Amino acid sequence: MHDKTAHKGKGASKVKLDSPQTGATCDPDHGSVFSRQRAMYKAGMFISDSLAPTALFYSCSPDLRTDITRD
Numbered sequence: 001m002h003d004k005t006a007h008k009g010k011g012a013s014k015v016k017l018d019s020p021q022t023g024a025t026c027d028p029d030h031g032s033v034f035s036r037q038r039a040m041y042k043a044g045m046f047i048s049d050s051l052a053p054t055a056l057f058y059s060c061s062p063d064l065r066t067d068i069t070r071d
Helices: 002-006 028-044 053-055 063-069
Strands: none
Touching: 028 053
């Protein structure tokens, strides 16, 4: 019982995953790889569907984010 209560939560840490990045120009192979990496990132960071668009926006390069917000 001591092991289950005294050490509960110790050693547990959240994993910080780096968001996959993409830019304005990419070939189909990069797009496919990015999509798979993004799905793994979304699952690993427990990103809800309602926050997914924001997370996707911040996966874009700064230049692409500027283009998106300008258009």
